[in-house]
Amino acid sequence: MRVFKFGGASVKDADGIKNVYDVLQKVGHEDVLVVISAMGKTTNAMEVVVKNYFDKSPELKSSIQDVKKYHNQILLDLFDDENHAVFAAINSLFGDLEYFLEHNKSPNYNFVYDQIVSMGELISTTLVSHYFNYRGLKNQWVDVREFIKTDNTYRDAVVNWEQTQQNIKKGIKKKILNITQGFLGSDENSFTTTLGREGSDYSAAIFAYCLNAESVTIWKDVPGVLNADPRYFDNTVLLNQISYREAIELAFYGASVIHPKTLQPLQRKEIPLYVKSFINPLLPGTSVSKGSDLEPQTSCFIVKKGQLLISLSSLDFSFIMEENISEIFSLLHKYKMKVHLIQNSAISFSVCVDDKFNNFNELKTILSKKFKVTYNEDVSLYTIRHFDDRSADAVTENKEVLVRQLSRETLQLVTQDL
Numbered sequence: 001m002r003v004f005k006f007g008g009a010s011v012k013d014a015d016g017i018k019n020v021y022d023v024l025q026k027v028g029h030e031d032v033l034v035v036i037s038a039m040g041k042t043t044n045a046m047e048v049v050v051k052n053y054f055d056k057s058p059e060l061k062s063s064i065q066d067v068k069k070y071h072n073q074i075l076l077d078l079f080d081d082e083n084h085a086v087f088a089a090i091n092s093l094f095g096d097l098e099y100f101l102e103h104n105k106s107p108n109y110n111f112v113y114d115q116i117v118s119m120g121e122l123i124s125t126t127l128v129s130h131y132f133n134y135r136g137l138k139n140q141w142v143d144v145r146e147f148i149k150t151d152n153t154y155r156d157a158v159v160n161w162e163q164t165q166q167n168i169k170k171g172i173k174k175k176i177l178n179i180t181q182g183f184l185g186s187d188e189n190s191f192t193t194t195l196g197r198e199g200s201d202y203s204a205a206i207f208a209y210c211l212n213a214e215s216v217t218i219w220k221d222v223p224g225v226l227n228a229d230p231r232y233f234d235n236t237v238l239l240n241q242i243s244y245r246e247a248i249e250l251a252f253y254g255a256s257v258i259h260p261k262t263l264q265p266l267q268r269k270e271i272p273l274y275v276k277s278f279i280n281p282l283l284p285g286t287s288v289s290k291g292s293d294l295e296p297q298t299s300c301f302i303v304k305k306g307q308l309l310i311s312l313s314s315l316d317f318s319f320i321m322e323e324n325i326s327e328i329f330s331l332l333h334k335y336k337m338k339v340h341l342i343q344n345s346a347i348s349f350s351v352c353v354d355d356k357f358n359n360f361n362e363l364k365t366i367l368s369k370k371f372k373v374t375y376n377e378d379v380s381l382y383t384i385r386h387f388d389d390r391s392a393d394a395v396t397e398n399k400e401v402l403v404r405q406l407s408r409e410t411l412q413l414v415t416q417d418l
Contacts (some may be wrong), residue, residue, distance in 0.1 A: 001174055002028075003206040003216045005035040010219055010278045011124055012040035014077035017131055023150045023219065023281045024177070029137065033211070035179040036128055038120025039074070042067065042184050048119040053101060053116070054109065060101070068094055071123055075080040078131050082341070084385050086130035093123050110154035111191070118192045121181035121200075129179045139177040147171060148185035148206055152194045157185055159194035168210035180207075188301060194359060201259035205273075209265035214272060217285075218258070223284030226302035229256060233394075239286050241295040247273075247288045248384075253302045253383040253410070285372070299391040302383040304340060308355050309379045309402055310416050312371040315347040324370075331366060335359040340381055341412055343403055350403060352381050376402060380415050387411040 004024075010016050022034070038046070045067050052060040071090060097119050115166060121144075131139040147167040150157035162184075172178060182200020185193045195202050201218055206217045222226060225247075228235040243249070244267040251260040258275070266273055266288075276285030294300075312328065314320055328349060332339060336359060342353040360375075367373050379402060382395045392411055403414035 001031045001033060001035050001211050001214050003035065003204050003208045003213045005216070006037065006278065007200050007218075008037045008040050008042065008218065009129060009221050011036060014074050017078060017128055019278060020128070020219075021132060021137065022132070022137055022280055024132075024137065025283050027237045028178045029238045031175050033142075033172065033180065033207055033213075034139075035180055035182040035200055035207065036121070036125050036181050039071070039124045039127075042070070042120035042124070043117055045070070046120050047113075049112050050109075050116050053111050053112065054354060063290050064097070071127065075127065079134065083155060084130070085132070086134075087341075089130065090123060093099060093119060093126065093142055093377050098229045099343075108154070108212060111152075114154045114194045118184050118194060120180075125179050125181050131175070132179070137177065138382060139179050142175060142178050143174070144182035144191070144203065145185050145186035145192055147180075150185040152187040152189075152191070152193065155194055157187070159185065160196075164206060165210045167174070171395075172186055172207070176212075180298055196259075196261075197214065199258075199261075200207055201262040205262045205265045208271050212269065213271055214273060216266060217274040217276055217362070219276055219281070222275075222279070223277045223278065223280065224275045225250075225255070225258070225284060225288075227298050229303065230246075232303050233301055236295065237298050239244045239296070239298075239300075240284070241291050242286060242288045243291055243293045244288065246293045249254055249410075250300060250302065250385065252303050253385070253412075254381075255300075258288070277371045294386070297386065300385040301391070301395065302385075303383040303395075304354070305378075306354075306377060307340065307352050307354050307379050307414070308360060309350065309376040309383050310360075310367075311348060312367060312373045313374075316373055317347055317372070319346050320344060324380060325349065327370075328367075331363060335363040337363065341403065341414065343357070343407060352379070352403065378416075380417075382413045383411075383416060384411045385409060 006020055010020055029169045052063050100115055129139055132139050149160045149163040182203040183194050187193050204216050222236055225239045228236045229237060230236050244263060248263045251258045251263055272287060272289035274285050274287055277283055336357045338354040338356060339351055343350045364373055384391050386409060396418050399415040400418055401413055401415055405412045
């Protein structure tokens with residue numbers, strides 16, 4: 001079985017969904033499991049619904065209506081018959097959303113977030129499955145929550161691999177086209193969980209691992225994995241081949257094409273990962289597999305925007321020792337700070353983090369009891385794999401370098417615009 005993943009950009013409108021249908025016609029659809037994300041910017045729109053719900057905003061109903069209108073237009077563009085069953089199916093899902101909003105009693109933001117935002121994937125896959133059937137491409141719609149089981153760490157759930165593997169081996173039918181959701185799972189109480197933003201790639205890898213799949217293909221609007229994000233860098237280079245190890249390094253540092261957790265289960269079973277263009281699906285794209293580390297050999301650039309640089313120094317000029325660092329990391333873990341870079345000296349300690357859950361103010365209050373705390377907001381973290389002087393100069397132009405860290409293969413720079 002092959003596993004395909006299509007992201008939100010590939011199904012953002014009626015033409016996109018028609019193109020996914022065409023891609024499957026060109027590359028084959030028998031014995032395939034397709035993982036699909038929410039359409040376009042639906043996840044962002046659902047996050048607005050979450051915010052309005054907690055703010056008790058009068059805009060709550062209109063924000064839901066915006067999501068309805070968006071999907072309804074796609075339905076009207078795809079289906080000639082407004083009495084087609086898909087309209088009732090999508091309305092039913094929106095009904096489930098509104099029922100939850102009216103009856104939920106939980107004040108837990110992360111729990112509520114997962115129950116609401118997950119509707120994007122359920123809606124997109126329902127719509128695509130109906131459309132494929134409408135076009136004569138028979139398929140089975142699969143509710144991923146019945147297969148991927150997790151703990152109850154809402155918004156960043158941990159997979160129960162043993163239970164998940166049992167479910168997938170027993171429940172996924174081969175020799176047909178299966179359509180399911182990315183990003184989602186469920187806990188032991190059958191409440192919806194999510195695997196972290198961009199977790200649909202990870203979902204594809206989970207299915208591939210459990211099914212001993214032939215391959216995983218991530219379909220993107222780029223020709224494959226590039227050596228840099230074209231939004232921030234000019235003259236990017238297509239990487240034809242990347243080894244698992246090199247790809248895991250790139251993912252660890254934040255390469256946006258591949259989710260950091262995606263590669264590990266694939267590497268364990270040596271399942272090749274392909275990154276291809278849904279615009280030109282017959283092009284070879286990029287292969288992530290056993291083989292040469294990088295082909296062609298070139299510098300690779302990764303940038304993380306909107307980071308927070310925290311610098312701590314001892315109040316009495318004493319050394320920052322192991323016990324201090326252990327305490328700092330315990331607090332970073334407690335307040336869910338994602339650490340991307342560490343640098344320390346005798347009396348100071350700096351860390352570049354992603355404050356995903358906006359917990360820094362609370363953390364700063366605790367840290368200030370023992371340390372002098374300084375910080376820089378909205379910094380950028382640049383990582384250059386296989387760097388040279390020219391590549392380093394390219395990312396520091398018109399920027400102040402706050403931290404510079406060097407290893408054999410990797411240069412990292414924390415910068416702020418001048």
